[in-house]
Amino acid sequence: MPLMTAEEYLDSLRKLNLKVYMFGRRVSNPVDDLIIRPSALAVAKTYELAHDPEHEDLMTVRSHLTGEKINRFTHIHQNREDLLKKSKMGRLLGRETGCCFQRCVGMDALNALSIITYDIDLKYATKYNQRLLNYLRYVQINDLTVDGAMTDPKGDRSLPPHKQPDPDAFLHVVEKRKEGIVVRGAKAHQTGAVNSHEILVMPTQAMGPDDADWAVSFALPSDAEGITYVMGRQSCDTRKLEPGKRDQGNIMFGGHEALVIFEDVFVPWERLFMYREYDFAGRLVELFAAYHRQSYACKVGVGDVLIGAAQASAEYIGVEKASHIKDKIVEMNHLNETLYCGCIACASEGHQEPSGTYCVDILLANVHKHNVTRFPYEISRLAQDIAGGLMVTMPAEADFSSGEVGHLLKKYFKAKDGIPMENRLRILRLIENLTLGTAAVGYLTESMHGAGSPQAQRIMIGRRINMREKIRAAKKLAGVE
Amino acid sequence: MWNKIALKYCGGCNPQYNRREATNELKEKLGNRVEWVTVDSGEAEAVIVVQGCPRACADLSELPDVPMFMLTSVEQIQTVVADLIQAYNQPGDDQE
Numbered sequence A: 001m002p003l004m005t006a007e008e009y010l011d012s013l014r015k016l017n018l019k020v021y022m023f024g025r026r027v028s029n030p031v032d033d034l035i036i037r038p039s040a041l042a043v044a045k046t047y048e049l050a051h052d053p054e055h056e057d058l059m060t061v062r063s064h065l066t067g068e069k070i071n072r073f074t075h076i077h078q079n080r081e082d083l084l085k086k087s088k089m090g091r092l093l094g095r096e097t098g099c100c101f102q103r104c105v106g107m108d109a110l111n112a113l114s115i116i117t118y119d120i121d122l123k124y125a126t127k128y129n130q131r132l133l134n135y136l137r138y139v140q141i142n143d144l145t146v147d148g149a150m151t152d153p154k155g156d157r158s159l160p161p162h163k164q165p166d167p168d169a170f171l172h173v174v175e176k177r178k179e180g181i182v183v184r185g186a187k188a189h190q191t192g193a194v195n196s197h198e199i200l201v202m203p204t205q206a207m208g209p210d211d212a213d214w215a216v217s218f219a220l221p222s223d224a225e226g227i228t229y230v231m232g233r234q235s236c237d238t239r240k241l242e243p244g245k246r247d248q249g250n251i252m253f254g255g256h257e258a259l260v261i262f263e264d265v266f267v268p269w270e271r272l273f274m275y276r277e278y279d280f281a282g283r284l285v286e287l288f289a290a291y292h293r294q295s296y297a298c299k300v301g302v303g304d305v306l307i308g309a310a311q312a313s314a315e316y317i318g319v320e321k322a323s324h325i326k327d328k329i330v331e332m333n334h335l336n337e338t339l340y341c342g343c344i345a346c347a348s349e350g351h352q353e354p355s356g357t358y359c360v361d362i363l364l365a366n367v368h369k370h371n372v373t374r375f376p377y378e379i380s381r382l383a384q385d386i387a388g389g390l391m392v393t394m395p396a397e398a399d400f401s402s403g404e405v406g407h408l409l410k411k412y413f414k415a416k417d418g419i420p421m422e423n424r425l426r427i428l429r430l431i432e433n434l435t436l437g438t439a440a441v442g443y444l445t446e447s448m449h450g451a452g453s454p455q456a457q458r459i460m461i462g463r464r465i466n467m468r469e470k471i472r473a474a475k476k477l478a479g480v481e
Numbered sequence B: 001m002w003n004k005i006a007l008k009y010c011g012g013c014n015p016q017y018n019r020r021e022a023t024n025e026l027k028e029k030l031g032n033r034v035e036w037v038t039v040d041s042g043e044a045e046a047v048i049v050v051q052g053c054p055r056a057c058a059d060l061s062e063l064p065d066v067p068m069f070m071l072t073s074v075e076q077i078q079t080v081v082a083d084l085i086q087a088y089n090q091p092g093d094d095q096e
């Protein structure tokens, strides 16, 4: 059965020979590294829940290629129900991990490519779609985690790839051989890259004829020769190295991003899904972005955790009945459920593409993600309001066990009678983690820039709105001829 | 009398009640009338579908062709228990 267990997944990562750097040193065993491990455990949750009777209905689905039960993260959406279940799965996993579980980007890349390869084949009589389906079968049978790699470093944003002073600012083809091509460049901010078996590369923006060498999409094993990973660091990351777990906030899970560098890496033809078809780069970005903007359903689940933490914190200090606290909790829920509406709406209004793949409603997916660039910030502000200042002024866990000051801290940080102080401190650390610490990378800045910065959604909203219809309706009611 | 019953859950994206607590209560109430089997064991004589909310989106397409009992809220636990007892047990069985 092509469904790995969490343990099998972690073991499979140990078999990879990745070249990973962090804090200026090569990391020999990323899976067991204290800083990286929580992120591997978050991905492992996507494997674990696929075996859990209470969640398998969302986490698994029948493959349209093999008929086998597969992890939904390796699936090509076959109907609207699939799109809906994808949104629901995002919320579920966000709530269960309280962080970015990293596996959605590859799923979104596979779905976008299932559409675009078909469209390219129609125009140019190429064989990309069959190649992609062969690759997909391999991913499904082996239940792989795939890093969806779109974002280039981009150098001077005002210049297209071919005008960049350094041509490597966008990943590009440097050589064509009989067996394949050689590429050079980098992909920035790669979510879960070091926890992935495969890396699936796509161009990052629309391109013109002079950019043809930059219009390239392919997949490689994550440990292919010539690929190097440099881990991004996160606020408070070294807390994971300290004895005791409380100050981490989320004591189980986390996310990660890395810069992935391709130094003259060979790509065989059978792993190429776009090669110089620059006229399809923009549409691929639009499709991937739409799916990935839907994927920000996960932030609703993380919002569930933050709202739960804020409510618990209010109860610990006896303010939960105050009218302004109740109102703030309602407001947080209102914002969070509004986000949920968006990811459900774009799925419900999905449509079938000529390739057979179901695609979300692109306008609504952009509206959803645009809300995501805002609401988690407001939910965080309200959570910090309710939490009080201790979430940022609390001494370290070690101080609480100190023979000299520990008893004083316990005396002065005691809250309501009957509430163990430990519980309050843990919840406050979790709020800190989500709004300022390692998880704020995922809950806040990823909400802002991941799947495209806010302006990218505004451009899409502007393009997709049927303005003529609005004008027609207005004119008719106003009696304008 | 023993009946072989399986539990099928929806995916649990945003359940409106604690599905695990509800099934524990259900199991307690049904006591030793029921032998719990898995959905794909091929032995289930009935399936209780534990849906986290009234949207009831669990995929039923691969369930065995046996009677189904839907649970979409905690309030329904008693009804499901009563329906099961009525469907499978002789009068008086529930006194054991």
Ligand SMILES: Cc1cc2nc3c(=O)[nH]c(=O)nc-3n(C[C@H](O)[C@H](O)[C@H](O)COP(=O)(O)OP(=O)(O)OC[C@H]3O[C@@H](n4cnc5c(N)ncnc54)[C@H](O)[C@@H]3O)c2cc1C
Pocket: A105, A148, A149, A150, A151, A153, A154, A157, A158, A187, A188, A189, A190, A191, A192, A257, A441, A442, A445, A446, A449, A450, A451, A452, A453, A454, A455, A456
């Ligand atoms: C936590 C996190 C996880 C991510 N995960 C992934 C991933 O897994 N895979 C992946 O491929 N990408 C990933 N991304 C990348 C994400 O898609 C980019 O951050 C996003 O597209 C913005 O690009 P940038 O960060 O280079 O911002 P910049 O391009 O530096 O943008 C900075 C500002 O400049 C503006 N700007 C940029 N270019 C122009 C222009 N030409 N004209 C006018 N204004 C402009 C932007 O709107 C923004 O306001 C991730 C990002 C984050 C933060």
